[in-house]
Amino acid sequence: MKVYIKEDDFNQIVDFAKARVPEEACGLIAGAQTEEEKRIEKVYFLTNIDHTSEHFSLDPAEHLSAVKDMRRLGYKPLGNWHSHPQTPSRPSAEDIRLAYDSTASYLILSLADADHPVLNSFHVENGCVDREELIVE
Numbered sequence: 001m002k003v004y005i006k007e008d009d010f011n012q013i014v015d016f017a018k019a020r021v022p023e024e025a026c027g028l029i030a031g032a033q034t035e036e037e038k039r040i041e042k043v044y045f046l047t048n049i050d051h052t053s054e055h056f057s058l059d060p061a062e063h064l065s066a067v068k069d070m071r072r073l074g075y076k077p078l079g080n081w082h083s084h085p086q087t088p089s090r091p092s093a094e095d096i097r098l099a100y101d102s103t104a105s106y107l108i109l110s111l112a113d114a115d116h117p118v119l120n121s122f123h124v125e126n127g128c129v130d131r132e133e134l135i136v137e
Contacts, residue, residue: 099124
């Protein structure tokens with residue numbers, strides 16, 4: 001699966017996540033999907049109610065508001081994103097364990113090298129992780 005994200009959205013994710021270090025930042029992604037690709041049309045920036053650098057939980061009220069906005073705009077929920085303030089851009093054991101939606105893309109932003117943030121997209125199904133091709137345009 002190819003996942004497309006606009007450069008401006010990528011930059012906004014990086015800025016949002018950097019502003020929340022040392023905590024993990026998190027949010028949702030929405031847009032359009034075909035069998036071959038996902039196009040992120042909107043990024044949602046949510047509160048990590050756990051306020052920790054090791055995991056995240058989306059604020060339930062913000063999550064609901066984002067889903068309502070997706071419906072209003074005609075976008076499909078495509079997945080979520082979160083940051084790893086000090087570790088690589090790959091799913092942790094907890095990320096894999098909590099990846100309940102096999103149709104979702106899980107974007108992980110590493111800020112381990114703050115000058116060179118790394119964003120990757122993953123498909124997780126039955127504990128198996130596959131990296132998706134993420135294209136910043």
